[in-house]
Amino acid sequence: MNQMLLSRRTALIGLSAVTAVPAFAQTRFEAARAYSTARRGISFLVMQRGQVLFEDYQGQGKRFKGWELASGTKSFSGVMAAALVQDGLLKLDEYCADTLREFWSDRYRSAIRVTDLLHLVSGIDGKGGRNFGNVPTYAEAVTATSNKGTGTQFSYGPVPFQIFGELVRRKLIAAKTGDADPLAYLTRRLLDPLGIRPIRWQRGSDGMPHLPSGAAITARDWAKFGQFVLAGGVHQGKALVDPVALRANFEASKANPGYGLTWWMPRPGMIGPGPRSGVASEAVSLSGLGKLYMAAGAGNQRLYLLPDQDMVIVRQADGILEGLRRGAGDWSDQTFLSLLLGA
Template sequence: MSKQLQGFIQTITEQQLNVFSIRILQKGHLLDHWDRDRDQRRVQHSISKSFTCMAVGLALEEGLLQMDSTLGDYFDYDHVPLSHHSLPSSRELKLSDLLRMSSGHDSPPLWADERASLIEKDWAKYYMSLPLDRIPGEQFTYSSGDTFMISAMLQAATGHTVKDYLTPRLFEPLGIHDVAWETSPLGVTLGCAGLWISNEELSRFGQFLLQEGLWKGTQLVPADWIRKATAQQIETTGSADWGEGYGYQFWMCSHGAYRADGAYGQLCIILPSREAVICINSEEENMQGIMNAVWDQILPLYSHQ
């Protein structure tokens, strides 16, 4: 075990950060790893969003979706209200708005607690029943509901759930078999959450992203899509690593990195300039504390490779 990884473990121990597993790769090789107990499949929370983004890139390539596709193109619900102050209705929300989380809701729909208590089984219908609060496409507001609607839109466009659509195109080529991914009451892949994989499996996804969609000589997802998805598409107003901007279902990071992340400390950090991937699985609210430990303790490892 490297002294950098030892330093990381010491830091998370001293700060009582509940980290389960870490994988550190560079140039496709495993440099170091640590498991507190054993690496096992755990729910990845919002890292699921970044997988959904890969499905979108494939559907765009196949001509099944367009970036200016709207919810109204796929969902024809009665009584969708107009928004406040003559704003557009949710029918006019574009795929590009949803990918950047700029749908125009002040209070994002379909958070986990709301999903658990919602009587309406058709979550897409519920989402579209809510008025917008501002012009779409202009302001970032983190919204799992936006990603769920991406999943619902893709299912309407392709005839397959996001999970089933990705299985032969991404999961199986990456060697991620028998995937479990939670669904809505009507069988729509959550998209925004609910994917169960191990940290080692997540590290394969990270390496695939670093290689811009190329895996064992096959281009699984268009490189141009991954470059766009992992570049800043909209500004964010958070602090530290949450203020670096947002792409298409990916966060920008300091140190020229980007990441997929999930609530309670699932992290898939890509550092293109160092050809490096860092994947972490945790059950910890202080995600910035984990990332600070990465920057302080793990990042110096790469300068010596």
């Protein structure tokens, strides 16, 4: 055992699923854990090839306690789109106006395709200008106007995701799938088969689930989702989503080379969610770590996917409201991942 050590924390809580790791990797994981904990980290998990290598909880963090993902919720929409494609309910290149009929009368909105909407390059202001609150209802979102051509400008915010929610809702009703709303569909098609149980998922005043934010799940469940994506959407030998549509989740638009369909892909030229988020400031350095896909939320909630290493990393933290107010603060994705990977 002197060459192969179990994670200190996971050994204490007796998780039989935790795999032994070499001492040098244990040292790196401990360094990353210490960095995260010193910056309000409460949950930290490393999974490779579907096996948990390291798991740690501090403060309010608990193995069975879900935590708010904030904007980390957004990436569920891109994968849900791939499930809809497999079910024949959606095409990524179809016009949104085919379902959202009110878009046809608008010069700009009539040209928006689903891929434009989820790439956040539809021409619609992601934040809705001053017309809405933080997260609009589905009905409010579809009234958002546009005065720009599709693909010309990246605009981050909740509005496109709520529009997507309404588009999905109408498709489910028309197809008579039996699902009441997008979350019911996501749960039936993906979350239940993967054994993911959200602790909660916020809904708006219209009763519809918030797709840009609102999910709260455990670190292990977030890691399961990430591993499923890394596995190409295959679970127990069965493809649960369309593989081409899933790969499209990681294809960038011309307007933002660092954003796919609801996933961040740090690389030079990436446009982040905002000047205080810290997500884009290290894009060049992060690109040196190899392929990296990321779901990111306020308070520095993170789900990292590293395809070259077949590794999933979850980091959850306290202080989401503080994160919204202060921005990235003292958190650095590059420092954290460099410590973990020994880069």
